[in-house]
Amino acid sequence: MIRSPSFLIIFVILFVAISLYQIKHFITKKEIELAEIKNNVIRVKSDINILNAELSYLKRPDRIEKIALNKLGLKEISPSDIWNLKDLVNVTDSLINGKNK
Amino acid sequence: MKIFSLFDFNVRKDNQFKFRRIKLLTCSLLLIMLFTTIGYRTISLASLKTENISQISSKNVKSKIYNKKIRGNIYDRNNKILSTTISTLSLNINPQEILNKHHTIAKLKKIFPQLKDQDLSKKLNSNRKHINLLREISPKEYVSLLKMGIEGLKIKTKSKRIYPNNNLAAHILGATDIDGKGIAGIEKKFDSQLQEGKDVTLSIHAGIQHITRKLLLEQIKKFEAEGGAGIIINAKNGQVYSIVSLPDYNANNYNSTLSKKLFNKATKGIYELGSTLKLITAAIAFESNLINEDEVFDVSKPLKISSRIITDFHPLNYSINIPEVIVHSSNIGSAKIAEKFGSSIQLKYLKSLGLLNTLSLEIPELGRPQVLMDKKVLTTMTISYGHGISITPMHLASATATIVNNGIKINPTLIKNKDPVQNEKIISKDTSMKMKSIMRLVVSNKHGTAKKAEANGYLIGGKTGTAEKIKPTGGYFKKENIVAFTGAFPMNDPEFIITIMIDNPKGQKFSNGYRTAGWIAAPVVKQIVTRIAPILGVKPQLESESKFSNSLLNYKIRGKNKGANL
Structure with missing residues (x-):
C-alpha cells in the first residue's frame, strides 16, 4: 500500500515537473514571438528606408524645379520680390501721407 | 548466506523475509535511479537557455539579412x-x-x-x-x-x-x-x-548644390568648356553648402563611369587660378606694413625681370595704388607689390592661409598644392598674380573666407554639426575691411573686372582670374584658359563664399571672342547668387544704407581710355 505522504510527494514532483515544462514552452513561444517581432521591426524599418529613398527620389531638386516652373507657373525670386517689414511700413506711411495731402 | 545459495530453493524458502527485503531494495534503487534520470532531464529541458532559443527562433524566421x-x-x-x-x-x-x-x-x-x-x-x-x-x-x-x-x-x-x-x-x-x-x-x-x-x-544643401550645378553646367555648355567647379561655403564657420565638379556622373553607376568624370576638380584638381591670387598679394601688402597705403606703382611700361616680360592685359599709362591694382587686375602692379614684401613674407602668408598644404576636408580626394619655392624675385612676382602656384578651387575658397572673416582662419568642413574650433588670426580686422572694400569695387566699380557679377541688392564682391592652362608635359597652352572667380556676399558682412572655376572655355560670338573670367565666370556668379541668396536667408539691401557704407571703405578708382581690364 502507498502511504499518503508518498502519494503527496509524487503528486508534487509531477506537478512541479509539468509546471516547469509548461513555463518552458510558454517562454520559448514568447521568445520566438519576440524574435519575429524584432525581425518584423527591422523589415519594416527597411521598408521605411525604401519609402524614404523613393520620397527622396521624388523630391529631387531638379524634379521639383521642373514642376514649379512648368506645372505651377512659379518663377525664381528676384531681389525686388523681397521686402523688409520696415520698408513696407515706410511705403504704407508714404501712401497714407500722400492721400492725406 | 552466500550468493550462490540464493538459487537454492530450500534456502530461499527458509529466508523468505530476507529475500523480500532484497527484492524491495533492488526495485527501490532502480526506481530512484529512474526518477533521478527523468527528474534531471525534466529540469534540464525545462530550464531556460535564452540565447539558444533566440538563435533557434531567429533561424526559424530565416532572415539572415x-x-x-x-x-x-x-x-x-x-x-x-x-x-x-x-x-x-x-x-x-x-x-x-x-x-x-x-x-x-x-x-x-x-x-x-x-x-x-x-x-x-x-x-x-x-x-x-x-x-x-x-x-x-x-x-x-x-x-x-x-x-x-x-x-x-x-x-x-x-x-x-x-x-x-x-x-x-x-x-x-x-x-x-x-x-x-x-x-x-x-x-x-x-x-x-x-x-x-x-x-x-553633411553640411551640403541639396537645393544649393542643384542650383550651382545647373547654372555652372549651362555656362560650361554655352562656352563649350571642358568642365568646371563651383563651391559655396559659409564664410563664418566654413560649412560647405555646395561642391560641384563637372563633368559629373550618376552616383548609382560609379563602377561604369570613366575616370575622367570621377575626378573631383573642386578639391582634387590643382590649377593656376591667375589673378584671383592678387587678393592674397594685396592682403599681404596691407598686413606686412611694408607698403604705404597711398603708395603708387608705375604700370605704364612692361616689367622685365630676368628673361621674362610681365605685361598687363589692358595697359594703363599712369601709376596706380593697391586698390587700383586689384580693380584693374594689373600684373605689373601686383608684381611690384610682391617685390616690395619679398619671398619670405609671401611664403609665410601662403602657408598660414593653407595654400601650401593639403586641406583637412572630410573626403579622401584632396589635391596637394604645387608652389615654386625657389625664392627668386621672378617667382615671387609671378606667384603674386597666380602663376607658379597651383591650388585647388577649394583652397581658394578657404583663403577667401579667411580674408573676409576678419582674418580668422576658416577650415572648410563637410560635416553639419562639427564642434567649432577657435582658429588663429591670419590677418587683422583692419586689413580684412580694406580687402572687403576692394573686393566690392571689383564688382561694383565701372572699371572693375567682375562687373558682370553684380546682382542687385546682394552686394557681391570678389576677384576674377584668367590663366593659361598648364600642359601636362610642362609649359602653357596658349589658347586654353582656366577662368575663375572667388568672392563673397553680402560684402558689408560676408555670409557666404562663392568660388567658380571653368576649364578651357572657348570664345563665342556673343562674348566677342573673349574667353576671360569677366565674361564667363562673373555672369554665372550673378545667376547663382540671385538664385541661392533667398534660400540662404540673405536679404537684399541697398549700398546707400548706413549698414553697408559704415562697414566698408570708399576707395577712388581711376579709369582708363578703353573699358575695363580683364
Missing part, C-alpha cells in the same frame, strides 16, 4: 537622404533541381524577356549547383516568379547602396564596392561609422 547592421544613411543639412541602403532580390538557380529545362526557359523568358535563350540553356545545363541569373529583380518580377512556380529557383536578399539624387553631389558622396565597403568620398572617409549603422549628416 536582417541580422546584419544596415549601413548608415548620408543626409544633407536638411535631413534629405543623399545615400541609403535598401534590400534587393537576386535570382539564382540550381540546375540540378530542374526537371524540365525547356519548360523552365520558356517560363523565365516570359518574365525576363531580356534573358537570351542560349545563355539560359547554357546555365541550366551546367553541372554547378548555384548559378546567378540576375543580380537584381523587382518585387513585381518576384511575385510573377512565385506565381509561375518554377523549381530550383533560389531568391536571395541582399543590400544595395543607392543614391536617390543621381548626379547630385556624386563626387562628395563617393561609392561603395560590391561588399558594401566605402571606396570613395564620404562613403570611404566615414566607412567605419557607416558600417556600424550610424548616419552621417
Whole structure:
C-alpha cells in the first residue's frame, strides 16, 4: 500500500515537473514571438528606408524645379520680390501721407 | 548466506523475509535511479537557455539579412537622404533541381524577356549547383516568379547602396564596392561609422548644390568648356553648402563611369587660378606694413625681370595704388607689390592661409598644392598674380573666407554639426575691411573686372582670374584658359563664399571672342547668387544704407581710355 505522504510527494514532483515544462514552452513561444517581432521591426524599418529613398527620389531638386516652373507657373525670386517689414511700413506711411495731402 | 545459495530453493524458502527485503531494495534503487534520470532531464529541458532559443527562433524566421547592421544613411543639412541602403532580390538557380529545362526557359523568358535563350540553356545545363541569373529583380518580377512556380529557383536578399539624387553631389558622396565597403568620398572617409549603422549628416544643401550645378553646367555648355567647379561655403564657420565638379556622373553607376568624370576638380584638381591670387598679394601688402597705403606703382611700361616680360592685359599709362591694382587686375602692379614684401613674407602668408598644404576636408580626394619655392624675385612676382602656384578651387575658397572673416582662419568642413574650433588670426580686422572694400569695387566699380557679377541688392564682391592652362608635359597652352572667380556676399558682412572655376572655355560670338573670367565666370556668379541668396536667408539691401557704407571703405578708382581690364 502507498502511504499518503508518498502519494503527496509524487503528486508534487509531477506537478512541479509539468509546471516547469509548461513555463518552458510558454517562454520559448514568447521568445520566438519576440524574435519575429524584432525581425518584423527591422523589415519594416527597411521598408521605411525604401519609402524614404523613393520620397527622396521624388523630391529631387531638379524634379521639383521642373514642376514649379512648368506645372505651377512659379518663377525664381528676384531681389525686388523681397521686402523688409520696415520698408513696407515706410511705403504704407508714404501712401497714407500722400492721400492725406 | 552466500550468493550462490540464493538459487537454492530450500534456502530461499527458509529466508523468505530476507529475500523480500532484497527484492524491495533492488526495485527501490532502480526506481530512484529512474526518477533521478527523468527528474534531471525534466529540469534540464525545462530550464531556460535564452540565447539558444533566440538563435533557434531567429533561424526559424530565416532572415539572415536582417541580422546584419544596415549601413548608415548620408543626409544633407536638411535631413534629405543623399545615400541609403535598401534590400534587393537576386535570382539564382540550381540546375540540378530542374526537371524540365525547356519548360523552365520558356517560363523565365516570359518574365525576363531580356534573358537570351542560349545563355539560359547554357546555365541550366551546367553541372554547378548555384548559378546567378540576375543580380537584381523587382518585387513585381518576384511575385510573377512565385506565381509561375518554377523549381530550383533560389531568391536571395541582399543590400544595395543607392543614391536617390543621381548626379547630385556624386563626387562628395563617393561609392561603395560590391561588399558594401566605402571606396570613395564620404562613403570611404566615414566607412567605419557607416558600417556600424550610424548616419552621417553633411553640411551640403541639396537645393544649393542643384542650383550651382545647373547654372555652372549651362555656362560650361554655352562656352563649350571642358568642365568646371563651383563651391559655396559659409564664410563664418566654413560649412560647405555646395561642391560641384563637372563633368559629373550618376552616383548609382560609379563602377561604369570613366575616370575622367570621377575626378573631383573642386578639391582634387590643382590649377593656376591667375589673378584671383592678387587678393592674397594685396592682403599681404596691407598686413606686412611694408607698403604705404597711398603708395603708387608705375604700370605704364612692361616689367622685365630676368628673361621674362610681365605685361598687363589692358595697359594703363599712369601709376596706380593697391586698390587700383586689384580693380584693374594689373600684373605689373601686383608684381611690384610682391617685390616690395619679398619671398619670405609671401611664403609665410601662403602657408598660414593653407595654400601650401593639403586641406583637412572630410573626403579622401584632396589635391596637394604645387608652389615654386625657389625664392627668386621672378617667382615671387609671378606667384603674386597666380602663376607658379597651383591650388585647388577649394583652397581658394578657404583663403577667401579667411580674408573676409576678419582674418580668422576658416577650415572648410563637410560635416553639419562639427564642434567649432577657435582658429588663429591670419590677418587683422583692419586689413580684412580694406580687402572687403576692394573686393566690392571689383564688382561694383565701372572699371572693375567682375562687373558682370553684380546682382542687385546682394552686394557681391570678389576677384576674377584668367590663366593659361598648364600642359601636362610642362609649359602653357596658349589658347586654353582656366577662368575663375572667388568672392563673397553680402560684402558689408560676408555670409557666404562663392568660388567658380571653368576649364578651357572657348570664345563665342556673343562674348566677342573673349574667353576671360569677366565674361564667363562673373555672369554665372550673378545667376547663382540671385538664385541661392533667398534660400540662404540673405536679404537684399541697398549700398546707400548706413549698414553697408559704415562697414566698408570708399576707395577712388581711376579709369582708363578703353573699358575695363580683364
